[in-house]
């Protein structure tokens with residue numbers, strides 16, 4: 033299938049041109065099911081269920097609950113992920129429709145997943161990295177621009193998507209602060225096929241996030257988000273009020289002593305950075321309430337339709 037054909041095929045089954053970003057700890061099987069049943073591509077990290085057996089059960093439940101709607105699992109393809117081999121077996125067994133690879137993926141893994149029927153996407157923060165992913169034969173590239181939640185990019189979406197679209201005519205997704213209808217439309221105008229949305233789903237009832245986290249998202253806005261490499265050795269976005277609640281001064285953080293090494297074991301050596309110090313992107317100003325993912329996606333669909341109307345575009 034041509035690249036344009038893949039984008040058209042994926043979009044034709046969706047209510048909105050949106051894929052959810054998988055989120056460590058937060059994304060549950062119930063969230064994936066709610067996202068898919070509300071008409072977008074749902075996603076979760078393979079490491080969120082606490083064991084490979086639990087992952088197996090979750091994937092079976094998702095597959096049985098979403099019909100033909102595409103959904104996604106994120107695999108951390110890094111040598112420090114001790115669950116990679118068994119989790120991969122489970123992902124292959126369930127023929128997960130889309131796999132997002134993170135960190136040091138190898139072409140053999142890409143081919144193995146594709147031969148088993150999965151589409152393989154990889155997220156990038158630089159044009160050069162996108163070129164390497166294209167050489168590995170991925171089906172989709174996720175451009176993570178400045179302002180994103182989790183491990184964020186630092187380039188403007190105008191620059192990042194602009195550079196990638198000069199040479200890549202395959203499926204392209206854009207991430208970073210997309211949280212309303214105009215944001216989705218802007219991603220499409222830049223040349224992305226799908227918007228990739230994470231942070232707003234942290235406020236979903238189905239997300240595994242504490243009530244205090246949800247409240248902080250509803251109350252917060254871009255000014256409350258700090259980008260630092262102090263916790264994981266890689267630039268990531270965190271909510272300043274959660275730093276303060278953990279006795280830290282956002283203006284005087286001490287860099288990670290690990291030398292920036294990424295270690296994924298036990299859900300990440302730095303899992304405190306995700307469990308107690310809360311990550312979210314700059315788009316949280318658009319989160320007005322916490323509630324079921326389907327309710328937020330109903331609002332998003334209306335807001336997207338309004339954005340299209342305001343630009344004189346077909347509904």
Ligand SMILES: Cc1cc2nc3c(=O)[nH]c(=O)nc-3n(C[C@H](O)[C@H](O)[C@H](O)COP(=O)(O)O)c2cc1C
Pocket residue numbers: 052053054055056058077106132134155176179180181182183207208209210228229230231232306310311312313314315
């Ligand atoms: C709390 C949190 C945890 C995340 N964990 C992961 C993860 O485990 N794997 C991954 O590929 N991306 C992860 N991300 C990134 C998201 O998948 C997505 O790229 C990002 O949220 C998009 O930006 P946005 O939050 O501004 O919408 C995480 C993001 C957040 C906010």
